Amino acid sequence: MPQISAPITVPDTEKEQKPKSKSRPDRGYLVICWNDPVNLMDYVTHVFQTVFGWPKAKAEKHMLQVHQNGKSLLVRETFEKAEHYVHQLQSYGLNATMEREE
C-alpha cells in the first residue's frame, strides 16, 4: 500500500461557508480515505454512497480523488462523528483514517 506523506489539503468544495462561533462544536477532524490497490472502484463508490448518503456523482468524484491523488478528504467533522465515520468505512475494509486538522 502506498505511503503518502504529502501534507493534507482541504478542497474548496468542503470548506465551511459560515463563520465560526464559540458555541459550534469543534469540527477539526478530517476523515480521509487513502488509496490502496485492492479495493475495487465500484465498491469504494458504493461504500461512500452508503456511509455518507451521497449521490453517485459525489461518491465517484471522491473515489477518483482517492485513485488518482492517493487520498481524498471526505468530511471535516467533530471528533465523535469523525470516529463514527472511520469505523463505518473500516467496517467495509476501506483504508480510512481521522486526522486532526493542523
Added chain:
Amino acid sequence: MKFVPGPNKDAPEPVLIYRINSAEESLLLAMLRLYPVLENSYHRISRDPKAAASAEQRLLEESMAQQRVAHKKKVEALFHTPQRFFKEALGERHLVLTAAQLEWLLQVLNDVRVGSWVRLGCPDLEKTAPLNVSRASARSLQAMHICGQFQLALLEAVK
C-alpha cells in the same frame, strides 16, 4: 452470477435477485467459509504514529472484532438455512438478498479479498511486475480475485 432486474412484488420486503449456477454457488460458499481473513490489527484509526497506542485505536479494533463475530453468525446462518438465500424459480437457481443482506455480504467478501491481499504481502496489483506465486499464495490470489468478481456482480443491483 447475474442480477435479475425488476420488481419483486411477491416478496414481503424488497429483495434483490441474482441468477446463480451451481458452480458459482459452490464457489461463493467456499469464499464465505474462509471468513474472517483480515486481522483486527489491520485497522488504523489514524496515520499519526502516536495514535497506535491510543484508546481510539483500541476501540476501533474492538469494534471490528465485534462486527466480525456478528458477521460470522450471519454466515453460519446462511450455511444452516441455505433455503433462506438460495431459491428455485422457473427452473433457475436464484440468490435472493435483502438490501441489508447485500451489505453484510459485500463486507464479508471484501474482508476475504483484502485479507487475502494482506497475506500476499500487500502487492501493488496495478504494477505490471509478475507476482512470485507459491502454492499457498496462489490460494490467496484466487480468493482475492473470486471475491472481487462476486462483489462486482452483487454491485450490479445498486448501480
